[in-house]
Amino acid sequence: MKNNQAELLEQLMEVGFVLVETNLYLDTHPDDERALRLHNTFSQKYKELECIYEAQYGPLKFTSMSVLPWQYVDEPWPWDVDFGKCRC
Template sequence: MTQKQLPEEFYPLLEELQATDFVLVELTLYLDTHPHDQAAIQQFNEFAHYRHQLKLRVEEYYGPLQQYGNSYSATPWNWNDSPWPWQI
């Protein structure tokens, strides 16, 4: 399998996606113990929306990031296109 070259713009997007995921994990942990904190819930929802938009941008370069209907596929099926996340 040939590994495709990724544009330089991909890496800052991937880093931003990873940072956003970190914020969402931390907010989830906080909200597990503070379920009535409206400001945290609002912040979580804003980051969840931002992550969705960012994920779509990242997938323009990389292809699907998640399987089982969480990401769309181009034609032809591109789930198995490299590089894989651990190859980046």
């Protein structure tokens, strides 16, 4: 896996973590406008990163697969990445 690909996956995971945490917080604090803005900002960032990743490396989810041949079978799956080996 290329370093740039691993970096994009890592960014997606970091932003995804923020989305899960802000979502959990908003479950108990639905009127917190600052938290809602933060969640919406990171939600947009996630969509942008996902779009960049999929344009360069193929689909991340089954809902993104619309082109044959299926690219994901030729590459390491996101959960198979060893990030320790990708960094120089």
